[in-house]
Amino acid sequence: MDLSAISPTLLVASLMVAATPILLAAIGELVVEKSGVLNLGVEGMMITGAISGFAAAVLTGSPMIGFLCAALGGAALSVIFAIITQYFLSNQVATGLALTLFGLGLSAMLGQSYVGIKPPASVKLDLPLVSDIPVIGPILFSHDFTVYAALTLVTGVWWFLKYTRGGLILRAVGESHDAAHALGYKVVRVRILAIMFGGACAGLGGAALSLVRVPQWTEGMTAGAGWIALAIVVFASWKPARVLLGAYLFGGVAVLQLNLQAAGVSIPVEYLSMSPYLITIVVLVVMSANRSKSALNAPAALGRVFHASR
Amino acid sequence: MLRLEKRPDPSKTWGYLAPVLAVIATMIGGGVMFALLGKDPFEAIRTIFYDPLFSEFAWYYRPQLLIKGAPLILIAIGLSMGFRAGIWNIGAEGQYIIGAICGAGAALAVYPLESALVFPVMILCGAIGGFAWSMIPAILKIKFGTNEILVSLMLVYVAEQLLASMSLGLMKNPEGFGFPGSRNLQQYASAHNAELWTGTGIHLGVVFALIAVIFSYIMLARHQMGFHIRLTGESPKAAKFAGVNPNKVVIYCLGFSGALAGLAGMFEVAGPSGQISIDFNVGYGFTAIIVAFLGRLDPFGILLAGLLMALTYIGGEIAQSSLGLPSAAIQAFQGMLLFFLLALDMLTNFKIKRTNTEVRI
Numbered sequence: 001m002d003l004s005a006i007s008p009t010l011l012v013a014s015l016m017v018a019a020t021p022i023l024l025a026a027i028g029e030l031v032v033e034k035s036g037v038l039n040l041g042v043e044g045m046m047i048t049g050a051i052s053g054f055a056a057a058v059l060t061g062s063p064m065i066g067f068l069c070a071a072l073g074g075a076a077l078s079v080i081f082a083i084i085t086q087y088f089l090s091n092q093v094a095t096g097l098a099l100t101l102f103g104l105g106l107s108a109m110l111g112q113s114y115v116g117i118k119p120p121a122s123v124k125l126d127l128p129l130v131s132d133i134p135v136i137g138p139i140l141f142s143h144d145f146t147v148y149a150a151l152t153l154v155t156g157v158w159w160f161l162k163y164t165r166g167g168l169i170l171r172a173v174g175e176s177h178d179a180a181h182a183l184g185y186k187v188v189r190v191r192i193l194a195i196m197f198g199g200a201c202a203g204l205g206g207a208a209l210s211l212v213r214v215p216q217w218t219e220g221m222t223a224g225a226g227w228i229a230l231a232i233v234v235f236a237s238w239k240p241a242r243v244l245l246g247a248y249l250f251g252g253v254a255v256l257q258l259n260l261q262a263a264g265v266s267i268p269v270e271y272l273s274m275s276p277y278l279i280t281i282v283v284l285v286v287m288s289a290n291r292s293k294s295a296l297n298a299p300a301a302l303g304r305v306f307h308a309s310r
Numbered sequence: 311m312l313r314l315e316k317r318p319d320p321s322k323t324w325g326y327l328a329p330v331l332a333v334i335a336t337m338i339g340g341g342v343m344f345a346l347l348g349k350d351p352f353e354a355i356r357t358i359f360y361d362p363l364f365s366e367f368a369w370y371y372r373p374q375l376l377i378k379g380a381p382l383i384l385i386a387i388g389l390s391m392g393f394r395a396g397i398w399n400i401g402a403e404g405q406y407i408i409g410a411i412c413g414a415g416a417a418l419a420v421y422p423l424e425s426a427l428v429f430p431v432m433i434l435c436g437a438i439g440g441f442a443w444s445m446i447p448a449i450l451k452i453k454f455g456t457n458e459i460l461v462s463l464m465l466v467y468v469a470e471q472l473l474a475s476m477s478l479g480l481m482k483n484p485e486g487f488g489f490p491g492s493r494n495l496q497q498y499a500s501a502h503n504a505e506l507w508t509g510t511g512i513h514l515g516v517v518f519a520l521i522a523v524i525f526s527y528i529m530l531a532r533h534q535m536g537f538h539i540r541l542t543g544e545s546p547k548a549a550k551f552a553g554v555n556p557n558k559v560v561i562y563c564l565g566f567s568g569a570l571a572g573l574a575g576m577f578e579v580a581g582p583s584g585q586i587s588i589d590f591n592v593g594y595g596f597t598a599i600i601v602a603f604l605g606r607l608d609p610f611g612i613l614l615a616g617l618l619m620a621l622t623y624i625g626g627e628i629a630q631s632s633l634g635l636p637s638a639a640i641q642a643f644q645g646m647l648l649f650f651l652l653a654l655d656m657l658t659n660f661k662i663k664r665t666n667t668e669v670r671i
Binding site for chain 1: 454596652
């Protein structure tokens with residue numbers, strides 16, 4: 001065992017890459033939940049995005065088109081959820097589960113002929129001089145562009161929710177759909193748009209996994225990342241900045257356990273692989289334990305079915 | 311314009327019709343999906359729904375129906391209790407794995423002892439294993455109010471890693487020439503969950519599934535706990551006023567479903583599967599969620615839904631070998647079924663009315 005082989009600089013740099021898929025999915029789900037909808041289908045949308053992005057990138061040779069198609073794929077799948085929950089007024093928990101089951105099957109089906117292929121390399125920031133600065137260079141200036149895209153998106157969502165009229169309407173819909181409806185806001189329309197945004201983000205997250213982080217396609221490759229993203233939203237008590245913190249925390253755990261595996265720690269590999277999931281549980285427990293604080297932030301209409309009787 | 315009007319009471323007719331229509335809609339939707347994959351849709355649907363029952367090799371497939379249906383029904387019966395009360399155990403897959411590990415572990419610990427007691431002990435261990443695994447989300451929910459959906463699901467991934475560790479380490483067959491996987495319990499007479507009547511597919515797990523159906527029917531219809539569960543689901547506030555202890559309902563629902571899922575895993579590992587291996591679990595715990603909804607969370611409905619879902623599994627396997635249909639297609643097909651069902655469910659709770667006939671366009 002050689003722990004000194006683990007370099008802190010590389011650890012931080014790689015945790016940012018590892019956290020990006022979860023960060024993208026989580027920030028999308030945050031917007032969905034802020035509009036009062038609980039979409040448990042993140043895992044399904046993520047993996048659909050992973051394969052549609054992968055397939056498009058391989059077919060066109062352009063990772064950019066890949067990411068675009070991933071967002072479209074995720075959004076397309078989320079439309080199914082949107083229609084069934086918003087127009088057919090179904091139970092959101094059950095529909096979200098259905099979306100995950102369907103997405104896993106669909107992606108495995110679409111991805112059959114893409115197993116074992118290498119995707120075209122994604123765009124990486126590489127500034128002369130700046131990227132070569134020790135410590136700061138690898139951490140801040142030499143990542144794949146998805147890392148920066150995710151950070152920009154988080155900032156954008158924070159700004160949108162806090163400072164724009166649209167954000168205010170979205171939050172109003174999530175807090176009390178009846179009141180928002182009475183004020184004349186289109187509850188269903190706002191929610192459908194939010195769900196599609198969430199789907200697109202989850203799709204991008206999936207593509208960040210299949211095109212950048214791994215980069216390869218394997219069946220069921222998200223391995224619970226979508227569910228961890230859901231947990232991060234709870235952990236963040238529905239605040240964008242804390243989503244960032246949460247995602248990087250989980251990225252850190254994932255990278256650290258991989259590094260420990262590589263360093264040959266005497267703990268069996270399987271038990272190290274468990275750690276991200278176990279830590280998710282621990283974090284959920286800690287967050288829910290001081291209920292008075294975190295629950296206040298949960299959108300009041302979260303998961304409730306909206307039916308305008310008039 | 312069309313408008314939805316909430317029914318004062320859910321419609322009974324639509325309650326029965328919705329699942330049937332959902333299956334038909336799925337056949338159409340699935341047909342389109344298969345056609346897009348370049349397969350003949352009519353042949354694919356016939357292969358999935360008709361061939362397992364009535365083709366010339368049906369004598370082989372019919373017993374499979376019970377073998378695949380039993381774990382689905384066992385797990386779905388357990389899940390339906392919780393779903394009725396609004397307690398979402400979606401980690402049945404993990405409880406299934408732990409049940410199998412505990413059941414097989416009990417057998418492997420006493421190998422090669424031949425005794426009539428071995429199998430009952432395995433059954434007990436399987437149920438306790440699943441129960442204990444489901445108590446983690448239950449206790450966390452009661453003590454800290456932690457979301458049981460996320461916790462139970464995270465535990466599936468933990469259980470999968472544990473399964474891998476078991477089949478590569480502790481439970482690996484010492485005479486297995488280094489291959490991963492435990493001893494085959496089918497070759498260990500006392501631990502083998504054999505068919506009760508050869509060629510019927512009826513093993514003890516099938517019997518347990520039937521008992522579970524009847525038990526949960528009586529529970530829901532006649533017992534106070536069943537009433538508390540239904541009350542909690544329909545109106546948590548009313549349940550509180552009626553003096554229902556919500557913690558008890560959580561423990562009961564999660565524990566019951568965990569124990570049944572554990573049993574299902576134990577019967578599977580001791581019978582049809584035979585050994586603990588890395589890919590032992592095949593997603594019964596997730597498919598059972600669809601079964602529970604398709605059966606309208608009603609015990610006898612689940613019995614039928616479980617058999618139907620087993621049919622799609624078997625038909626899917628046949629279509630895989632004869633038509634080259636990808637194995638994942640059947641998973642997408644099952645997911646589609648749940649979509650249609652949830653969408654059509656609207657008609658049980660709502661009436662569609664025209665708002666104003668005069669300005670109809």
